[in-house]
Amino acid sequence: MSVPQPPEPIPGARLLFSLDPAVSHLNHGSFGAVPIGVQRAQQRLRDEMEANPLRFFTQGLVDRIAHTRRHLAGFLGADPDGSALVGNTTTGVAVVLQSLGLQPGDEVLSTDHGYGAVSLAIQRECRRTGAVSRVLPIPLAASDEQLVQIIRAGLRPGRTRVLVVDQLTSATARLFPAAAIVGVAREHGVPVLVDAAHAPGMLATTVASIGADFWVGNLHKWAYAPRGTALLAVAPQWRDRIEPLVVSWEQESGFPARVEWQATLDYTSWLAAPAGLFTLRSLGVDRVRAHNAALAAYGQRVVGDALGVPPAQLPDPGRPGVSLRLIPLPAGMAVTIDEARALQARIGERLAAEVAVMSWNGRGWLRLTGQVYNTADEYERLAVRLPALLAQR
Structure with a gap:
C-alpha cells in the first residue's frame, strides 16, 4: 500500500508564527502555538x-x-x-x-x-x-x-x-x-x-x-x-x-x-x-482542518513505515478530520509516564523535533500533529533519524 501524498502547504501560513525554524514542531496538541498577530x-x-x-x-x-x-x-x-x-x-x-x-x-x-x-x-x-x-x-x-x-x-x-x-x-x-x-x-x-x-x-x-x-x-x-x-x-x-x-x-x-x-x-x-x-477564518476554517488532518495522517504513515509498523497496525482516530495521530513504539519502550517524558525530551534535544510520547495501558506511543506551519519534510526527517535514536535505548 503506497504512502498517501501530503497536502499542499497553505501559502504564507508558516510566517504567521514565531516558532524556532531550527525545530520541527510536531506537537501542537500540547500547548498550541499563538500566531504573531x-x-x-x-x-x-x-x-x-x-x-x-x-x-x-x-x-x-x-x-x-x-x-x-x-x-x-x-x-x-x-x-x-x-x-x-x-x-x-x-x-x-x-x-x-x-x-x-x-x-x-x-x-x-x-x-x-x-x-x-x-x-x-x-x-x-x-x-x-x-x-x-x-x-x-x-x-x-x-x-x-x-x-x-x-x-x-x-x-x-x-x-x-x-x-x-x-x-x-x-x-x-x-x-x-x-x-x-x-x-x-x-x-x-x-x-x-x-x-x-x-x-x-x-x-x-x-x-x-x-x-x-x-x-x-x-x-x-x-x-x-x-x-x-x-x-x-x-x-x-x-x-x-x-x-x-x-x-x-x-x-x-x-x-x-x-x-x-x-x-x-x-x-x-x-x-x-x-x-x-x-486568523483561522482568514486562512479558511475548512481548508485548515483538511490540511492539518491530511498532514498528520501523512506523518503517521511515514514515521510508522520507518519504525516497521504495518499500516494496518497504525491506529485510526475513528473518522477523517482529526489532526492527532498515534504510532506504536517498540515493545517495552516508554511504558511508564516517566519513561515517556524522558524519551520525549531526548527526541527534542537530539533530533530537534518536538513530539508527544504517551504511555497508555503499558505501551509507549508516539503522537504527532499536523498544523499549518508544518511541512512534509519535517516528518520525513524524523522518520530517517528516529529509528537510530530508539535503537540506542
Whole structure:
C-alpha cells in the first residue's frame, strides 16, 4: 500500500508564527502555538491594562469579557448565556465536579482514555466527598458501536452521578462519538461531562449538537487563541448550581459571571482570543482542518513505515478530520509516564523535533500533529533519524 501524498502547504501560513525554524514542531496538541498577530493583539491589551490598571479592571471589563464570550460561543455553536470562559479544560472540569454535590456512595464514571489531570481531579473530588471513581476500559480499536455499548453496559442508574468522556482523547488520539454517548446516558438519567480539550478549531461539531450537560474545550490549541482560554458550556438545568473555584465580587451575579470574574486575573488572553479566530477564518476554517488532518495522517504513515509498523497496525482516530495521530513504539519502550517524558525530551534535544510520547495501558506511543506551519519534510526527517535514536535505548 503506497504512502498517501501530503497536502499542499497553505501559502504564507508558516510566517504567521514565531516558532524556532531550527525545530520541527510536531506537537501542537500540547500547548498550541499563538500566531504573531494574536500575540500582538494581546500585548496591546496588556499595554492598555498597565497604562491604567484601575480603569482597565473597573470600567467595563465584565462587559468586555461577556462580549468576547458571546463571540467565542457563537463560533463553537454554544449558548453564550449558558457558557463561561475559564483558564483551560481542566479548570472547567474541576468547576463542574465540585458543583455536583457528590456524596458518599455516588459514582463518577470515566474511561481509561481520559486525560491524566482530569483523572486526578476526579480522584481528588471523590476523596473529598466520599464518592467513588470507576474507570471503564475501552480497547483502542473498538468501533463507535462497541464503544457506545461498553459505556451503556457500564452505567449504573441511581448510582452513577456523572459520566466523564472525551470528545477527542489526548493520550490515544481517538475521536469518541460524543453525541451518541450523551444520548445513551440520557436514556439512563446520567449527566455527561464532555472533555473537549482538542475540539475547538479542529472539529466541525457544534456544542449544541452534542447536547451534553457540561462541555468544556480549549481555544488555545486549535483555534489560535492565547494560552489560558477555554469555554465551559452548561445545560440550562445546571446553571444555577455551578459555583466558581474561588468566590469573587461577581458571585451574586450568577452563572456565568461568577465563574469568569476572578479579580486580578490577566484577562488579556480571553480578550485577544477573537483575533485567533480571525486568523483561522482568514486562512479558511475548512481548508485548515483538511490540511492539518491530511498532514498528520501523512506523518503517521511515514514515521510508522520507518519504525516497521504495518499500516494496518497504525491506529485510526475513528473518522477523517482529526489532526492527532498515534504510532506504536517498540515493545517495552516508554511504558511508564516517566519513561515517556524522558524519551520525549531526548527526541527534542537530539533530533530537534518536538513530539508527544504517551504511555497508555503499558505501551509507549508516539503522537504527532499536523498544523499549518508544518511541512512534509519535517516528518520525513524524523522518520530517517528516529529509528537510530530508539535503537540506542
